[in-house]
Amino acid sequence: MNRRAARTARRGRDVTALLADFGHDLPTVPTPVKAAREPKPFHHAPRGGPRRVDAGWAPATAPVATYRMTSDQAPVWWPFIATPGLPPTGAQMGIDMLSGGSFYCDPLGWVLRDDVPVTNPNIFSFGKPGTGKSATTKAFCLRMMDFGYRTFILGDPKDEYERLARALGVEPFVIGPGMPARINPLAFGPLIQGWDGLSPEQATSRAAIIFGRWLTLVRGLVGSQRIGTVHVPFGPTEDRVVMAGLQDLTGYGQGATHLRETTIPQLWHLLDNPSPSLIEQCRYATARHFLDETRLLRDALGQLVNGPLAGLFDDYTTIEVDWAAPIQSLSLSRLEPLGDDAVGIALTCLNSWGRGMREMAEPGDLRIVVRDESWKQLRLGPEAVKSFDADLRLSRGCAGMGGDIQFAVAHKPSDLLSAGDVGSQAATIAKDLLHLADIKILHGQRAGVAEDLDTMLGLGPMARDLITGWAMQSKGRALWCVGEQTYKVQTVLHPLERELTFTNEAIATAA
Ligand SMILES: Nc1ncnc2c1ncn2[C@@H]1O[C@H](COP(=O)(O)OP(=O)(O)O)[C@@H](O)[C@H]1O
Ligand SMILES: [Mg+2]
Structure with a gap:
């Protein structure tokens, strides 16, 4: 007796057997073929590491915090890592x-x-x-x-x-009381070159740059002085007086084709002894009126001429700077004993x-x-x-x-x-x-x-x-x-x- 007949004998006949008697064989379900398992490349290790000698096993697990964030948010946590590099130039x-x-x-x-x-x-x-x-x-x-x-x-x-300058073969200029180097902060600079040949428009635009720089300087020098804790004021009136004085001294005010270089003492002297035209230009009634109204300005300028920096920035420039040299330096250590303010004023002039x-x-x-x-x-x-x-x-x-x-x-x-x-x-x-x-x-x-x-x-x-x-x-x-x-x-x-x-x-x- 085959297996099916034996099963039938045990449980009775089923539909398959019945149909088979009439010549119909029902298809049978194919037995699935078991695929061979591929070997695992990675093996799971327990959190403490594989439990083997020399396998990095630790009896306690390391507390690792896990954060999930987008690349947009990550730089907030590690701000420096996200900085893009700079090009390798310079x-x-x-x-x-x-x-x-x-x-x-x-x-x-x-x-x-x-x-x-x-x-x-x-x-x-x-x-x-x-x-x-x-x-x-x-x-x-x-x-x-x-x-x-x-x-x-x-x-x-x-x-x-100084050491760096000398290593490059350049002797630095030394500025200090008793030293020969003088610097005139009211020098024209290279803008004066070829002044005679300039058209009136060119001359006006250059003059605006030159006078603008001077005015900034004088404002800085006067305004840095104090009365008690308050800085000496420098308003539009002072602006006008200084500007008129400078234009008068250089000859620009008179429309001269050759401009004269001027210095801070010359400006001070002019304001101390104002010419009638200057008084009128600045719209003062009399010389007395002019002197009374500009006392603070004149005294502040006088401080620069007679103060601790006397003889440094109040005469024509005596140094010739070689602009083609790799380095140029102006040494100021000799001003140190004069105090921080003096050094500050010197830096402003320079x-x-x-x-x-x-x-x-x-x-x-x-x-x-x-x-x-x-x-x-x-x-x-x-x-x-x-x-x-x-x-x-x-x-x-x-x-x-x-x-x-x-x-x-x-x-x-x-x-x-x-x-x-x-x-x-x-x-x-x-x-x-x-x-x-x-x-x-x-x-x-x-x-x-x-x-x-x-x-x-x-x-x-x-x-x-x-x-x-x-x-x-x-x-x-x-x-x-x-x-x-x-x-x-x-x-x-x-x-x-x-x-x-x-x-x-x-x-x-x-x-
Ligand atoms: N990157 C550096 N490596 C080695 N020494 C340095 C470095 N930077 C400065 N020094 C030395 O430290 C000292 C003080 O430096 P310095 O530049 O004069 O300081 P600071 O101008 O900030 O007062 C100098 O003697 C200098 O040679
Ligand atoms: Mg330093």
């Missing part, structure tokens, strides 16, 4: 600590590119003294020389650029003069203008800040000329704010000044100062911690803000550069 400064690659700084190159969010090439460098601000500045200037940039140190209050000298720079004459210790000027008051502001604004160039990289070095951002009371015009201008520099180098700072930086620049807690922690632990470390992007950079100095940038001579013997 000065190679050191190591970008987050990518491990080299960090290059090329301000004008960045301005010209659309993928780097920078619209001006100016640099502001902040840091506690001794954190390597000046060394980074010097390394930057030196390395940019390979790309045709020349450097102009517009006031070196500590004479620390800046105005330097700006005049660069007014006709040839296109392609690439220059880095360094203002180290610029806080001394900024602390002088609102007018000094305004004159600094005017210098920075020129950096993009004007009518195809100019276009320097302005590199200002300061200690802390509140140097800018100390120009005036909280919320005052000076403080606002100073704050806006920061926006004239799209590149900011933030070296190590104390917690309080880092907080100020945070409020002014909107850095966020991670950047603030870097400035107060990581950047403080070694020299040359800084957070570089390039537009909206931030980079954690360690400046690397060549041993030769380390020698050229060494500023610890005074305390080196203690080591």
Whole structure:
């Protein structure tokens, strides 16, 4: 008996058997073929690792937190990792600590590119003294020389650029009481070249630039002096008097074809002994009226002529600057004993003069203008800040000329704010000044100062911690803000550069 017959005998006949008796065979279900299993490439390991010797097994599992987010949100958690790299052009400064690659700084190159969010090439460098601000500045200037940039140190209050200048074969100018170098901040600069041949329109437009610069300077010099805690006012009336005086002295007011160079003492003398035409031009009734109304202005100017800086900025320029040299520097350490205000006033004079000298720079004459210790000027008051502001604004160039990289070095951002009371015009201008520099180098700072930086620049807690922690632990470390992007950079100095940038001579013997 086959199996089906046996089953039937046990359970009776089913429909299949019945149909089979009549010659119909129902199809049967095919038995499925079992596929052979492929070997698993990966094996599941328990959370503590495979339980084998030398297999990384741990008796306790590591607490791993898991976050899920979109790539849009991820940069909020790891703000520095998402920063796109910068192109490898310009000065190679050191190591970008987050990518491990080299960090290059090329301000004008960045301005010209659309993928780097920078619209001006100016640099502001902040840091506690001794954190390597000046060394980074010097390394930057030196390395940019390979790309045709020349450097102009517009006031070196500590004479620390002298070694670099001498290494490049240039003798820096020394400015100080008793030294032969004089600088006339009221020099015409290159704009006077070919004045005789200018059309009246050209002459008027050039005169507007020259007189505008002088007026900014005199306003800065007068406005930086104080009566008690208040700055000497400099309003439209003073503007008019100074302008009329300068036009009178140069001969421009009389329509002369040859303009005479003038100096601050000459201006002071003229205002002290006003000519009838000047009195009339300034709409005063009598000489007495003129003298009474301009007493404060005259006394403030007199301070510059007879004060601590007498003999420095009150005569015709005696130095001849070779603009083709790789570097030029003006050493100011001899002014140090005269006080911070004197150095600040000297910097204001130098800046105005330097700006005049660069007014006709040839296109392609690439220059880095360094203002180290610029806080001394900024602390002088609102007018000094305004004159600094005017210098920075020129950096993009004007009518195809100019276009320097302005590199200002300061200690802390509140140097800018100390120009005036909280919320005052000076403080606002100073704050806006920061926006004239799209590149900011933030070296190590104390917690309080880092907080100020945070409020002014909107850095966020991670950047603030870097400035107060990581950047403080070694020299040359800084957070570089390039537009909206931030980079954690360690400046690397060549041993030769380390020698050229060494500023610890005074305390080196203690080591
Ligand atoms: N990246 C660096 N690597 C090595 N030494 C450095 C670096 N930056 C600065 N130094 C050294 O530190 C000292 C102080 O630097 P300096 O630039 O004068 O500081 P700051 O201008 O901020 O007061 C100098 O002697 C300089 O040579
Ligand atoms: Mg320094």
